[in-house]
Amino acid sequence: MKDVARLAGVSTMTVSRVVNGEAGVGPETAARVERAIRGLGYQRDAVARQLRRKGQLTQTIGLLVDNVADPFMAAFASAAEDVARQRGNVVLIGSSRDDLRREREVIAAFTSRRVDGMILIPVEGSHRFLLPSMATGTHVVCADRRAPGLDVDTVIVDNRDAVREAVGHLVAHGHRRIAFLGDRKEIWTLAERRTGYTEALAEAGIPLDPGLVRHGLRVASDAAAAVTGLLAAPDPPTAVLAGNDIVAVGVLETLPPAVAMIAFGDFVLADRISPPVTVVSQDPVAIGTTAAHLLFARIHGDTSPPRTVTLPTRLITRGSGELPARVGA
Amino acid sequence: MKDVARLAGVSTMTVSRVVNGEAGVGPETAARVERAIRGLGYQRDAVARQLRRKGQLTQTIGLLVDNVADPFMAAFASAAEDVARQRGNVVLIGSSRDDLRREREVIAAFTSRRVDGMILIPVEGSHRFLLPSMATGTHVVCADRRAPGLDVDTVIVDNRDAVREAVGHLVAHGHRRIAFLGDRKEIWTLAERRTGYTEALAEAGIPLDPGLVRHGLRVASDAAAAVTGLLAAPDPPTAVLAGNDIVAVGVLETLPPAVAMIAFGDFVLADRISPPVTVVSQDPVAIGTTAAHLLFARIHGDTSPPRTVTLPTRLITRGSGELPARVGA
DNA sequence: AAATCTGCTGGTAACGTTAACGAAATGAAG
DNA sequence: CTTCATTTCGTTAACGTTACCAGCAGATTT
Numbered sequence: 001m002k003d004v005a006r007l008a009g010v011s012t013m014t015v016s017r018v019v020n021g022e023a024g025v026g027p028e029t030a031a032r033v034e035r036a037i038r039g040l041g042y043q044r045d046a047v048a049r050q051l052r053r054k055g056q057l058t059q060t061i062g063l064l065v066d067n068v069a070d071p072f073m074a075a076f077a078s079a080a081e082d083v084a085r086q087r088g089n090v091v092l093i094g095s096s097r098d099d100l101r102r103e104r105e106v107i108a109a110f111t112s113r114r115v116d117g118m119i120l121i122p123v124e125g126s127h128r129f130l131l132p133s134m135a136t137g138t139h140v141v142c143a144d145r146r147a148p149g150l151d152v153d154t155v156i157v158d159n160r161d162a163v164r165e166a167v168g169h170l171v172a173h174g175h176r177r178i179a180f181l182g183d184r185k186e187i188w189t190l191a192e193r194r195t196g197y198t199e200a201l202a203e204a205g206i207p208l209d210p211g212l213v214r215h216g217l218r219v220a221s222d223a224a225a226a227v228t229g230l231l232a233a234p235d236p237p238t239a240v241l242a243g244n245d246i247v248a249v250g251v252l253e254t255l256p257p258a259v260a261m262i263a264f265g266d267f268v269l270a271d272r273i274s275p276p277v278t279v280v281s282q283d284p285v286a287i288g289t290t291a292a293h294l295l296f297a298r299i300h301g302d303t304s305p306p307r308t309v310t311l312p313t314r315l316i317t318r319g320s321g322e323l324p325a326r327v328g329a
Numbered sequence: 330m331k332d333v334a335r336l337a338g339v340s341t342m343t344v345s346r347v348v349n350g351e352a353g354v355g356p357e358t359a360a361r362v363e364r365a366i367r368g369l370g371y372q373r374d375a376v377a378r379q380l381r382r383k384g385q386l387t388q389t390i391g392l393l394v395d396n397v398a399d400p401f402m403a404a405f406a407s408a409a410e411d412v413a414r415q416r417g418n419v420v421l422i423g424s425s426r427d428d429l430r431r432e433r434e435v436i437a438a439f440t441s442r443r444v445d446g447m448i449l450i451p452v453e454g455s456h457r458f459l460l461p462s463m464a465t466g467t468h469v470v471c472a473d474r475r476a477p478g479l480d481v482d483t484v485i486v487d488n489r490d491a492v493r494e495a496v497g498h499l500v501a502h503g504h505r506r507i508a509f510l511g512d513r514k515e516i517w518t519l520a521e522r523r524t525g526y527t528e529a530l531a532e533a534g535i536p537l538d539p540g541l542v543r544h545g546l547r548v549a550s551d552a553a554a555a556v557t558g559l560l561a562a563p564d565p566p567t568a569v570l571a572g573n574d575i576v577a578v579g580v581l582e583t584l585p586p587a588v589a590m591i592a593f594g595d596f597v598l599a600d601r602i603s604p605p606v607t608v609v610s611q612d613p614v615a616i617g618t619t620a621a622h623l624l625f626a627r628i629h630g631d632t633s634p635p636r637t638v639t640l641p642t643r644l645i646t647r648g649s650g651e652l653p654a655r656v657g658a
Numbered sequence: 659a660a661a662t663c664t665g666c667t668g669g670t671a672a673c674g675t676t677a678a679c680g681a682a683a684t685g686a687a688g
Numbered sequence: 689c690t691t692c693a694t695t696t697c698g699t700t701a702a703c704g705t706t707a708c709c710a711g712c713a714g715a716t717t718t
Contacts, residue, residue, distance in 0.1 A: 001674065011698045016676060026696060041461025046441040048674030050376045051703050060421075060442070067407060074403035078396060081424055085431075090438045092389075093422040095410055102414075109419045112375050113389070136372075249597050268578055269598045330704065340668045345706060355666060377704035380673050662717065669710080677702085684695075 001042065008036040019044050050114075061295065062092045062110035062118030064103060072245060072265055072284050073121065076143065079288030080119055087296055089116070098184065100125040111138055117295045119288075122147035124186040139298040143291040145188035146308075153294040154308045157282045159189050159264075162313040163196030164203070166241060166262045166280050169315060171204045174325040175239040175260060179212040179230050181223055181251060182243030190215070193243050193264060212237055223250025231256070238325040248277070260323040262315075271318055278321025282313045330371065337365040348373050379443070384466075390624065391421045391439035391447030393432060401574060401594055401613050402450065405472065408617030409448055416625055418445070427513065429454040440467055446624045448617075451476040453515040468627040472620040474517035475637075482623040483637045486611045488518050488593075491642040492525030493532070495570060495591045495609050498644060500533045503654040504568040504589060508541040508559050510552055510580060511572030519544070522572050522593060541566055552579025560585070567654040577606070589652040591644075600647055607650025611642045 005012045010033060017025050018033040025033075036042075050058055061084055065073040081091045092115060094106030103123050107130065110118055117139030127150045134140055134152075142154040170178050180197045182190045194213070201208050211233065214226040223242070227250070230237055239260035242248035248263035255261060257275060266281035290309055315321075334341045339362060346354050347362040354362075365371075379387060390413055394402040410420045421444060423435030432452050436459065439447055446468030456479045463469055463481075471483040499507050509526045511519045523542070530537050540562065543555040552571070556579070559566055568589035571577035577592035584590060586604060595610035619638055644650075 012674090013676080013698060014696085017697090020676090024696060029696080041458075041464075043437065043441055043462070045380075045443070045674055047376055047379050047443055048703090049676075051374075051380050051673090051705090052675045052677080054703060059438075063422075068397070068410060069400075069404045069407035071398075071400060071403070074400070075398045077422075078398035078424065081397060081422065085423070085435070090421050090423060090435070090442070092419050093392075093406075093410065094414070094419060095407065106414070106419070109388075113419070114376060252598065252601055267597070269581065269596075269602065272581055273598065273601050274603060341704090342668060342706080343666090346667090349706090353666060358666080374704050377673090378706075380675090380703090381705045381707080383673055660718085662715100664713100664715075666713085667711085670708090672707085673705090675703090677700105679699085679701105681698080682696085684693105686691100686693080688689100688691075 001044075003040055004033065004036045004042045007040065008033045057116045057299065058114045059089045060092060060113065060115050061089055061292075061299075062094070062107070062115040064094050064096055064106055064110075064118060064120045064122075066098055066121055066123070067095050068093065070246065071267060072282075075284035076121075076288040079285040080292040083289055083292035083296070096121075096123050098123050098187070104129060107133075116299045117141070119143055119291045119295055120147065121145055122150070122188075124184075124188065139295060141291050141295040141298070143287055148188075151306050153291075153298065153306050155287050155291045155294065155311065156308065157287075157311050157313045159192035160196035160199070162280045162282075162315075163193040163241065163264065164200040165315055166264070166321070167197055167200035168204070169278075169317075169321055170239045170241070170260060170262065171200070171206070173239075173260065173322055176204075176206050176325065177209075177212065177235065177237040178206075178239045178241060179214070179237035180241050180243065181214045181217055181226055181247050183215070183217055183247065185215040190243055197241060217243075217247050217250065220246055220250030220253065223247040224253040227251050227254045231259075239321075239323075248279075252277070258323065258326065260321055260325070262321040266316065273320075275320045275323065276318035278318045279316050280313050281316050283311060286311050330373075332369055333362065333365045333371045336369065337362045386445045386628065387443045388418045389421060389442065389444050390418055390621075390628075391423070391436070391444040393423050393425055393435055393439075393447060393449045393451075395427055395450055395452070396424050397422065399575065400596060401473075401611075404613035405450075405617040408614040409621040412618055412621035412625070425450075425452050427452050427516070433458060436462075445628045446470070448472055448620045448624055449476065450474055451479070451517075453513075453517065468624055470620050470624040470627070472616055477517075481635050482620075482627065483635070484616050484620045484623065484640065485637065486616075486640050486642045488521035489525035489528070491609045491611075491644075492522045492570065492593065493529040494644055495593075495650070496526055496529035497533070498607075498646075498650055499568045499570070499589060499591065500529070500535070502568075502589065502651055505533075505535050505654065506538075506541065506564065506566040507535075507568045507570060508543070508566035509570050509572065510543045510546055510555055510576050512544070512546055512576065514544040519572055526570060546572075546576050546579065549575055549579030549582065552576040553582040556580050556583045560588075568650075568652075577608075581606070587652065587655065589650055589654070591650040595645065602649075604649045604652065605647035607647045608645050609642050610645050612640060615640050 001012050001015050005015045018030050084091050096103035100123050111133045119141050121144045122142055127147045140152045146154055217223045242251045242263040245265040245267045263279045266279045270277040330341050330344050334344045344362055347359050413420050425432035429452050440462045448470050450473045451471055456476045469481045475483055546552045571580045571592040574594040574596045592608045595608045599606040
């Protein structure tokens with residue numbers, strides 16, 4: 001900045017004013033300064049600026065997801081980043097990989113860099129360690145999953161109800177042997193979906209068979225193996241509910257076309273498989289956008305009580321969920 | 330900090346030393362300082378610290394992709410983030426959306442926050458604006474695409490050769506009317522692939538028909554419409570090469586099963602479509618990991634000449650690329 | 659006894675920016 | 689020709705931290 005000032009023949013104060021587009025600089029001077037800036041490739045130092053303007057925002061938010069490579073999270077992150085950018089913010093991103101210790105590390109890295117706030121897809125476990133940061137003004141919004149014991153804005157879908165509807169749909173098509181395949185049951189969404197499954201069975205008067213429920217399927221191949229196991233057992237399921245998109249892909253690897261299936265979460269090419277896959281679709285972009293808007297509202301002074309936004313899901317019938325139960329299989 | 334110093338009856342210098350765990354402080358003094366720190370709830374200000382310790386690392390890198398929601402970029406970003414985290418760094422992420430102005434904004438936001446370095450998937454256009462930052466020690470690595478005129482480490486695949494092989498594969502199966510569908514031809518990878526396509530045709534002695542080349546397909550529906558157009562024309566193609574994964578999905582929406590197809594970039598469920606899709610597979614995780622390793626090597630003092638790492642691709646034959654050309658279509 | 663060393667501590671000056679104030683130049687109004 | 693407002697610009701002093709050097713005991717060496 002001093003170099004720029006010298007080159008333009010002005011004081012650093014004038015340079016500062018030009019850089020920040022403040023009024024009160026002669027147009028001819030401003031032009032000279034801007035020329036010097038371009039000539040030297042000068043850039044304002046956000047760190048020093050931040051130091052001087054205490055109490056101002058860092059224009060940086062944190063975004064913690066489980067795994068960016070997951071299509072759902074990628075779309076979610078992309079949407080949140082879009083909103084942040086429109087507001088002139090940048091996004092620090094981190095993956096928890098479903099590991100509380102790792103999540104805590106990432107969050108510590110966020111807060112030590114003085115993020116104005118963060119959007120979390122929280123892993124299972126207590127998030128009380130966030131309270132000190134929140135007390136000092138770091139805002140937190142949860143998305144996709146609820147963080148028990150953390151009283152913050154939360155954007156979710158009604159996983160339980162959506163699964164209840166999906167299972168009901170299968171029951172209406174004559175199924176009574178319906179399997180549930182999911183990721184680790186400690187994950188909030190999966191627990192909710194599992195509960196919806198249980199409730200739907202109860203409503204239909206179908207006894208819950210624990211042998212039809214498989215949890216802890218982390219990657220597609222886990223799900224594929226689980227399907228093989230289920231079908232090899234006596235009295236195999238006539239329908240399968242895939243608890244998330246990753247499980248769905250694994251299921252599709254080995255599931256015979258005659259077995260009905262509904263997947264939680266839409267995915268590309270779901271309509272090109274045969275039979276086309278019926279899904280419970282949720283909108284990751286809407287979740288990300290909503291969460292970001294809530295966060296920025298908080299950052300800009302919203303102090304109303306934390307609220308939960310529940311976004312809609314939709315059962316998209318494409319064929320695989322409408323297959324009849326084979327009688328006497 | 331001054332409050333802490335006063336309460337403990339020492340200088341701020343001593344407080345600083347205690348906070349940073351430096352040697353050379355009497356144990357009794359240190360204990361008194363720590364008591365004062367806890368009593369006042371003092372926390373070191375990372376901003377001021379960063380300002381003072383010039384030339385130190387911020388342990389933050391920037392990651393600029395075209396669009397996080399793209400599966401290729403998501404996997405790439407996830408891999409790069411993994412490496413960064415192992416090294417105790419956090420990642421600032423930004424999307425360029427194939428817009429040079431936006432890219433420049435994001436990069437400016439990165440550098441103003443003093444990232445130690447950044448990994449770019451550069452958009453088309455001059456990146457000379459990066460030179461000043463690079464002169465002041467911000468390291469840059471390009472991935473997936475080359476940035477013309479920017480002499481930095483670059484991790485790519487041999488797009489041209491891979492496509493030449495793929496087109497040759499189609500020719501070997503009797504095709505002479507092969508269409509090329511791609512995103513904007515200004516994108517480096519697409520231009521390379523297009524060149525490979527042209528070269529392969531020349532090698533096979535097939536004249537290039539400009540009517541079989543469609544560019545600027547940004548979303549899946551663009552590609553679908555292009556396919557419809559191509560097939561409606563007289564003397565339609567008997568094979569299609571999809572320039573990237575997004576185009577591939579669009580092509581699959583409308584392409585009749587009898588028309589051969591090869592897609593650049595593998596995608597989930599490619600083997601569940603009928604016919605299963607033959608692809609040129611590249612490894613986004615390897616690209617991200619390699620780029621991150623190169624970047625950290627630079628950050629930690631590697632001053633060797635910039636190098637280009639070319640990672641392998643693989644033609645995965647699944648069926649759609651081995652369909653015969655219909656004689657006399 | 660003087661000199662040297664070692665361990666601990668404090669003073670001062672930055673880092674790059676901007677808030678607050680003040681000065682000079684210009685023009686308008688009395 | 690004052691007087692005052694306005695516009696444009698510069699000076700000074702911070703923001704909270706740490707690098708650098710100096711000081712000052714007490715221990716150890718010469």
